[in-house]
Amino acid sequence: MKTKLLSILALCSLPLSALAAPVVGDMIGTDAETAKAALEKAGCTVNAFEAEDGKIEAKCTDTATNKAMEVYIDPATGKVADIKSED
Secondary structure: OOHHHHHHHHHHHHOOHHHHOOOOEEEEEOOHHHHHHHHHHHOEEEEEEEEOOOEEEEEEEEEOOEEEEEEEOOOOOOEEEEEOOOO
């Protein structure tokens, strides 16, 4: 019981942006304006978009961790297909 309460308290202390990061399957959109707004709402500042391997690659910075990441969007569906840390 004590461990469960501590876990809940730990989750409650996380910044909201840490809980809102985009995940595979999220609907982002097929145009740059919509995708940028959705990603920024999810806690990723968009730096650039480019085409890569048939997908739209959004180069972003996670606002919770300040780490660079690449979000790959399916141009046909507008959904997140993959997310990678940019090392």
